[in-house]
Amino acid sequence: VLTTVLATLLAGCAPGDVANADSVPGIIPLPDSYEPHTGDEPFRLTESTRIVVEGDAGSPAVADVAELLAARLRIATGYEIPVLQGEPETSLRQAQGTADIALALGDGGDPSSEAYALEVGDDGVRITADAPAGLFWGVQSLRQLLPAEIDGAGAAQPDGGWVAPAVSIEDSPRFSYRAASLDVARHFFPVDDVKRYIDEIAALKLNVLQLHLTDDQGWRIRIDSWPKLTEVGGQTSVELNGSRPGFYTKDDYREIVEYAAARFVTIVPEIDLPGHTNAALHAYPELTCDGVDPGSYAGIDVGFSSLCAAPERAEVTDRFLADVLGELAAMTPGPWIHVGGDEAHNTPKADYVDLVNRITSIAAATGKTVVGWHEMGASTSLPDGMIGGYWGFTRPEGDSADLAKSFVDQGGKLLMMPADVAYMDMVYPDRPQNALGHSLGLEWAQGATTIEEAYGWEPTAIVPGVDEDDILGVVAALWTETITSIDDAEFMVFPRAAGIAEIGWSPKPPEPDQTAVPASPPASRPRRAATATCPATSSGSST
Numbered sequence: 001v002l003t004t005v006l007a008t009l010l011a012g013c014a015p016g017d018v019a020n021a022d023s024v025p026g027i028i029p030l031p032d033s034y035e036p037h038t039g040d041e042p043f044r045l046t047e048s049t050r051i052v053v054e055g056d057a058g059s060p061a062v063a064d065v066a067e068l069l070a071a072r073l074r075i076a077t078g079y080e081i082p083v084l085q086g087e088p089e090t091s092l093r094q095a096q097g098t099a100d101i102a103l104a105l106g107d108g109g110d111p112s113s114e115a116y117a118l119e120v121g122d123d124g125v126r127i128t129a130d131a132p133a134g135l136f137w138g139v140q141s142l143r144q145l146l147p148a149e150i151d152g153a154g155a156a157q158p159d160g161g162w163v164a165p166a167v168s169i170e171d172s173p174r175f176s177y178r179a180a181s182l183d184v185a186r187h188f189f190p191v192d193d194v195k196r197y198i199d200e201i202a203a204l205k206l207n208v209l210q211l212h213l214t215d216d217q218g219w220r221i222r223i224d225s226w227p228k229l230t231e232v233g234g235q236t237s238v239e240l241n242g243s244r245p246g247f248y249t250k251d252d253y254r255e256i257v258e259y260a261a262a263r264f265v266t267i268v269p270e271i272d273l274p275g276h277t278n279a280a281l282h283a284y285p286e287l288t289c290d291g292v293d294p295g296s297y298a299g300i301d302v303g304f305s306s307l308c309a310a311p312e313r314a315e316v317t318d319r320f321l322a323d324v325l326g327e328l329a330a331m332t333p334g335p336w337i338h339v340g341g342d343e344a345h346n347t348p349k350a351d352y353v354d355l356v357n358r359i360t361s362i363a364a365a366t367g368k369t370v371v372g373w374h375e376m377g378a379s380t381s382l383p384d385g386m387i388g389g390y391w392g393f394t395r396p397e398g399d400s401a402d403l404a405k406s407f408v409d410q411g412g413k414l415l416m417m418p419a420d421v422a423y424m425d426m427v428y429p430d431r432p433q434n435a436l437g438h439s440l441g442l443e444w445a446q447g448a449t450t451i452e453e454a455y456g457w458e459p460t461a462i463v464p465g466v467d468e469d470d471i472l473g474v475v476a477a478l479w480t481e482t483i484t485s486i487d488d489a490e491f492m493v494f495p496r497a498a499g500i501a502e503i504g505w506s507p508k509p510p511e512p513d514q515t516a517v518p519a520s521p522p523a524s525r526p527r528r529a530a531t532a533t534c535p536a537t538s539s540g541s542s543t
């Protein structure tokens with residue numbers, strides 16, 4: 001899939017399609033600054049290439065980055081690609097017709113930095129960073145400079161050899177939270193599918209995976225103190241395009257979290273509350289106001305279920321919230337937990353605000369930073385620094401902008417995922433179907449979303465009064481009412497999420513009135529040419 005992404009977005013736009021193709025490195029998201037050494041000899045990866053971790057490399061995380069790179073290169077090339085510590089032997093290696101790939105961790109600096117520098121030439125590759133994450137992102141850039149076959153299984157060898165063009169890159173992200181989401185509640189996705197998805201998003205330097213773990217149709221995460229959530233609530237799913245129930249044990253979840261962490265991706269788990277709770281209410285009818293089991297739900301409607309705000313249910317509801325969010329926080333090393341808050345259409349306004357206050361304060365008591373959908377901005381007592389997820393349109397309708405702004409007014413920040421451009425479950429214009437003949441995607445967010453639309457929005461230009469500093473990041477969201485398999489998920493998400501990855505990482509593009517004067521690299525980047533117009537027949541090579 002990465003190959004498809006890159007082939008579509010990069011090679012499909014190779015020289016001829018992009019005005020300044022000679023000077024733009026074939027990397028998505030486009031780096032902050034770059035200087036191509038046009039005319040210089042490229043780096044050549046051969047059977048004697050080694051990966052050298054420079055210095056004393058006390059950091060196991062750096063060794064892990066080196067091993068991940070080595071594993072990928074070995075699979076694609078069949079070469080040995082040893083990993084060792086020490087100093088790269090540039091001159092010796094050059095004489096043998098190759099050079100080392102060096103990874104160097106700077107001393108001091110900001111441990112949370114994602115910045116890196118990448119030097120590529122015929123005397124080797126050198127990636128430097130203040131923190132391991134930067135080295136990992138630098139590795140992703142290197143992968144994209146190599147021929148697309150580097151992401152393959154080893155069957156295809158590139159015609160021109162394993163070369164990467166000579167270039168100097170200095171790079172760091174615009175936003176610190178660059179996410180994809182995956183709805184594992186409507187249809188369940190097994191651990192291996194999630195790992196594959198993590199590999200794909202990390203290649204685009206997305207560093208958060210929001211897992212939508214619960215909804216009306218299913219509850220997907222084991223909670224020991226409320227076992228029927230998964231024993232009952234994990235056995236159902238949407239049945240539109242085929243059923244896919246299931247749930248993660250705590251070991252499964254830990255495996256996902258660790259796999260993601262090794263790729264510098266943080267898992268943000270979402271328990272959707274107080275609406276979207278039919279699976280929980282079916283498992284524990286004592287959570288409903290009338291105590292009656294609502295039955296399981298396999299359709300795709302939203303907004304009908306709700307926790308009960310009535311005082312006589314306060315004890316059981318607050319115990320449920322504390323147990324669920326407590327266990328979830330305990331198994332989540334990342335700083336965030338997401339408590340939903342969307343589309344509680346069946347919860348009276350006063351009850352909704354009361355429940356939001358209880359949900360968010362119980363969530364904050366776990367020590368995590370709380371994330372919720374923009375509707376939660378209806379409360380004026382949100383916890384300190386709470387993050388709101390804006391999923392209205394790029395031209396806000398109704399009170400969506402006000403509700404989102406409420407988070408900022410209360411000292412929090414926003415995640416931007418406008419549904420008309422950042423919802424990967426919206427149909428493509430030609431409305432393709434899956435292998436079973438079912439249509440893929442929904443249309444409610446202003447119809448089809450093209451690749452250009454997914455790429456053509458600016459996070460600071462949506463909610464009035466919300467500026468760069470008020471925005472934590474961007475999200476490419478995948479809801480799975482119509483999506484049953486990881487193949488279909490990838491088809492919907494890529495390449496559209498590549499545009500969102502670039503919005504989240506690359507420098508803010510110049511205002512439209514400044515684009516008349518083309519910027520000369522490496523000073524700043526132009527927004528890439530419209531990608532969907534590129535020819536589909538491409539070599540798949542970025543060199």
Ligand code: TNX
Nearest residue numbers: 302342343373391425442479
């Ligand atoms: C809206 S976005 C939802 C989800 C649906 C999605 C389908 C949001 C916060 N809620 O429940 O799955 O639309 O596109």
